[in-house]
Amino acid sequence: MEENQGVKLLGFWVSPYVLRVKWALKLKGIEYEYIEEDVFNKSPLLLKLNPVKGQVPVLVHDGKPIPESIVILEYIDEVWKHSPLLPQDPYERANSRFWAKFAAEKLQAYAWEALCSRGEDHERAIKASMEALEKMEKELNGKKFFGGDKIGFVDLVAGFISYQLPVYEEIVSMKILDSSKFPAITNWINNFLNHPLIKEELPPKHKMLAYFSNRRNVILVQNSSNK
Amino acid sequence: MDGEVILLDAYASMFGMRLRIALAEKGVKYEYREENLPKKSPFLFQMNPIHKKVPVLIHNGKPICESLIALQYIDEVWHDKNPLLPSDPYKRAQARLWADFVDQKVHTLGRKTWSAKGEEQEAAKKEFIEALKVLEGELGEKPYFGGEEFGYVDVALIPFYSWFHAYETCGNFKIGTQCPKFVAWTKRSMQRESVSKSLADPEKVYDFFLILKKHFGVE
Numbered sequence: 001m002e003e004n005q006g007v008k009l010l011g012f013w014v015s016p017y018v019l020r021v022k023w024a025l026k027l028k029g030i031e032y033e034y035i036e037e038d039v040f041n042k043s044p045l046l047l048k049l050n051p052v053k054g055q056v057p058v059l060v061h062d063g064k065p066i067p068e069s070i071v072i073l074e075y076i077d078e079v080w081k082h083s084p085l086l087p088q089d090p091y092e093r094a095n096s097r098f099w100a101k102f103a104a105e106k107l108q109a110y111a112w113e114a115l116c117s118r119g120e121d122h123e124r125a126i127k128a129s130m131e132a133l134e135k136m137e138k139e140l141n142g143k144k145f146f147g148g149d150k151i152g153f154v155d156l157v158a159g160f161i162s163y164q165l166p167v168y169e170e171i172v173s174m175k176i177l178d179s180s181k182f183p184a185i186t187n188w189i190n191n192f193l194n195h196p197l198i199k200e201e202l203p204p205k206h207k208m209l210a211y212f213s214n215r216r217n218v219i220l221v222q223n224s225s226n227k
Numbered sequence: 228m229d230g231e232v233i234l235l236d237a238y239a240s241m242f243g244m245r246l247r248i249a250l251a252e253k254g255v256k257y258e259y260r261e262e263n264l265p266k267k268s269p270f271l272f273q274m275n276p277i278h279k280k281v282p283v284l285i286h287n288g289k290p291i292c293e294s295l296i297a298l299q300y301i302d303e304v305w306h307d308k309n310p311l312l313p314s315d316p317y318k319r320a321q322a323r324l325w326a327d328f329v330d331q332k333v334h335t336l337g338r339k340t341w342s343a344k345g346e347e348q349e350a351a352k353k354e355f356i357e358a359l360k361v362l363e364g365e366l367g368e369k370p371y372f373g374g375e376e377f378g379y380v381d382v383a384l385i386p387f388y389s390w391f392h393a394y395e396t397c398g399n400f401k402i403g404t405q406c407p408k409f410v411a412w413t414k415r416s417m418q419r420e421s422v423s424k425s426l427a428d429p430e431k432v433y434d435f436f437l438i439l440k441k442h443f444g445v446e
Contacts, residue, residue: 066320074319098292098296101296
């Protein structure tokens with residue numbers, strides 16, 4: 001592979017994992033070529049660059065592919081050291097990694113479950129989502145962003161809360177983002193969505209509503225036929 | 228100089244073993260505190276209120292949870308001795324990806340080889356071996372996953388070796404015969420004092436595993 005081939009990003013328009021990476025590249029002012037993939041009809045390029053999972057995002061830098069959004073964020077932060085996403089102090093770094101992992105692995109999973117389930121499973125998932133949000137509310141503790149005054153690593157990973165969770169809520173008529181229960185998170189959502197670089201880079205709401213409604217229906221049918 | 232370092236752990240925890248190895252590799256003096264799992268102490272709840280799990284690394288009173296996060300912390304604080312992650316960002320990304328693979332595949336599937344039943348268990352055993360073979364492919368001709376040096380992925384993976392006896396006994400299958408390259412790597416890794424002193428005895432792991440099985444109501 002040749003050096004100096006620049007930066008490419010393979011993505012899918014609605015993927016929150018891809019969006020994290022787009023935001024990071026934007027915050028650092030890194031120019032890149034974006035390649036839209038149809039994840040339901042994967043290209044040979046995607047399968048070649050991510051043979052293990054065949055998923056987006058894949059960042060390609062100087063010909064070298066890196067999958068997995070959080071690994072990509074760490075890579076971007078290490079190669080382009082200006083406008084750091086992670087703090088300098090090792091303990092603060094560990095704390096950021098912890099909350100990013102929590103948002104990605106717990107809250108995101110519960111929210112998805114709340115979208116794609118019915119009955120008891122659905123109620124349980126809503127409860128779990130709110131419990132997870134409560135923990136994040138405490139961590140935010142009056143800060144403007146999880147990263148402090150500026151958007152940081154945790155904000156990028158947890159960013160899906162701001163624009164994707166309200167879409168889920170609308171589709172299934174549920175309430176997770178209760179502003180009376182989560183005043184700090186509510187404030188954070190406003191700050192995040194109004195950030196000049198973030199608000200330019202959000203999927204259109206009407207498209208998300210259609211897409212996630214459809215995904216919910218497909219998954220509900222799949223789950224009932226599996227029982 | 229190192230400050231006060233406490234490791235809240237459980238003897239048979241493969242995640243705790245990771246941190247024991249890393250601290251030993253770096254020559255860090257620490258106090259080891261054993262949690263009597265499955266019972267959990269108030270101290271553990273205080274140090275890890277979110278997940279309530281071991282291991283927790285406590286440095287100068289501040290807790291760091293999640294073993295791979297704590298591993299990176301140890302590597303960053305005690306960066307002068309035996310670095311675990313490489314310095315090149317692309318190689319670091321590769322190391323992180325493989326460590327995640329260990330957590331997502333080796334751990335999850337390993338657990339299924341004893342917690343699942345029937346067809347699901349058979350499938351898990353097969354996929355577990357396949358995961359080890361993928362790791363063998365990644366190892367290639369290198370002595371360690373870290374290359375010439377014992378590194379991050381080696382530390383993340385080697386503790387699972389202490390659980391193989393439990394997996395094999397419960398799942399009624401043999402791991403070593405199907406993955407000879409993997410076995411060679413485990414032997415090489417066990418020659419390091421940090422590893423041999425940190426890994427739990429497989430028989431003791433099996434005893435603990437039986438308690439765990441009962442606790443989770445798996446017969």
